[in-house]
Amino acid sequence: MSEQRPTIIVRRVKKVAGGGHHGGSWKVAYADFVTAMMAFFLVMWLMGATTNKERAAISEYFRNPSPLSGKSFSPAPGPAGPGGASTSMIKLGGTMDMPKGESDNPFAKPPGDAQQASEAQRKAEEKQRLESLMQALEEAIGKSQALEPFKDQLLLDLTPEGLRIQIVDKQNRPMFDLGGTVLKPYTQAILAELATFINQVPNHISITGHTDTTQYASSRDYTNWELSAGRANAARRALVAGGMHEEKVSRVVGLSSSVLFDKQNPQNPINRRISIVVMTKAAEDALQGEGRLLSPGAPLPDADTAMPQAPVQAVASSAPVASVPDPGHP
Numbered sequence: 001m002s003e004q005r006p007t008i009i010v011r012r013v014k015k016v017a018g019g020g021h022h023g024g025s026w027k028v029a030y031a032d033f034v035t036a037m038m039a040f041f042l043v044m045w046l047m048g049a050t051t052n053k054e055r056a057a058i059s060e061y062f063r064n065p066s067p068l069s070g071k072s073f074s075p076a077p078g079p080a081g082p083g084g085a086s087t088s089m090i091k092l093g094g095t096m097d098m099p100k101g102e103s104d105n106p107f108a109k110p111p112g113d114a115q116q117a118s119e120a121q122r123k124a125e126e127k128q129r130l131e132s133l134m135q136a137l138e139e140a141i142g143k144s145q146a147l148e149p150f151k152d153q154l155l156l157d158l159t160p161e162g163l164r165i166q167i168v169d170k171q172n173r174p175m176f177d178l179g180g181t182v183l184k185p186y187t188q189a190i191l192a193e194l195a196t197f198i199n200q201v202p203n204h205i206s207i208t209g210h211t212d213t214t215q216y217a218s219s220r221d222y223t224n225w226e227l228s229a230g231r232a233n234a235a236r237r238a239l240v241a242g243g244m245h246e247e248k249v250s251r252v253v254g255l256s257s258s259v260l261f262d263k264q265n266p267q268n269p270i271n272r273r274i275s276i277v278v279m280t281k282a283a284e285d286a287l288q289g290e291g292r293l294l295s296p297g298a299p300l301p302d303a304d305t306a307m308p309q310a311p312v313q314a315v316a317s318s319a320p321v322a323s324v325p326d327p328g329h330p
Contacts, residue, residue, distance in 0.1 A: 126203075126280055130163040133201055133278065137165070140197065147193050150186065162203065162279040165194060167235075168261065169272040181230035183238055191235060192242030194276065199243065204250040204284050207232045207239075208275040213257045213266035229254025235274045250279065250287055 141147045155166040175187040209232030211224040262268040
């Protein structure tokens with residue numbers, strides 16, 4: 001009986017090279033296409049972002065990059081690259097230099113743009129600081145037992161000068177004694193509360209006194225100008241006594257009845273008021289440089305931000321301003 005040998009079957013698997021039945025050559029072609037499109041759009045962007053002289057200088061640089069073999073342009077001094085080409089930025093056209101700042105980075109912003117950006121950021125931070133102070137004051141007025149009864153006499157708003165805090169008279173609730181500069185006890189309490197909040201910001205303040213149109217009848221030497229200045233100075237002393245740093249005061253001024261709050265009713269008690277402005281940096285600079293709060297060309301806000309030509313300046317001293325009280329004067 002013969003032995004049966006097993007049959008050996010060899011199975012050959014055909015290996016397909018590349019990426020599928022199309023191969024992988026399409027990837028190379030696609031990569032070349034993308035690269036060409038990127039270069040095309042880069043050239044289009046350069047054509048739109050440069051002038052004719054700049055484009056001519058760039059073209060000349062690529063045609064003759066070696067500083068030793070061409071004189072149509074002036075490369076900036078610097079280390080030489082492969083083939084003798086300079087690695088420094090080109091001075092376009094020889095007589096037309098690309099502007100750059102103090103840094104060697106050609107993409108750095110010019111000093112003017114950086115200064116404008118810094119100034120805009122400073123103003124934004126200052127505005128946010130004053131808005132936060134205004135919000136804190138509004139919350140304190142609602143919560144404080146000393147301020148809550150007088151919330152209808154405290155007016156807060158933001159002006160081009162800064163945060164303005166106005167304390168106004170009310171019928172049967174004046175801030176001062178009749179025709180004088182002596183503060184009522186509750187007015188001193190209000191100013192003491194305000195002093196704490198004013199110290200929270202580095203800004204300086206301006207204090208302005210206002211009266212209504214009722215005139216003194218018994219004295220020609222003492223008028224509403226002296227009265228308003230004396231009341232503004234009394235408010236300054238009360239703020240300092242309440243804990244405010246004395247050096248924060250930049251100006252104390254009296255405007256008499258020249259800037260009325262209620263122009264329709266000049267004798268309205270609301271016209272008798274003390275205005276405290278937490279000034280912006282621009283307002284402080286204008287005050288220091290020109291002797292007035294608003295710079296030339298700035299829009300004049302309403303109420304007491306529009307200053308008369310020759311206001312009576314109060315003398316910031318600790319001595320009280322003399323007054324001639326008139327029983328008929330508020």
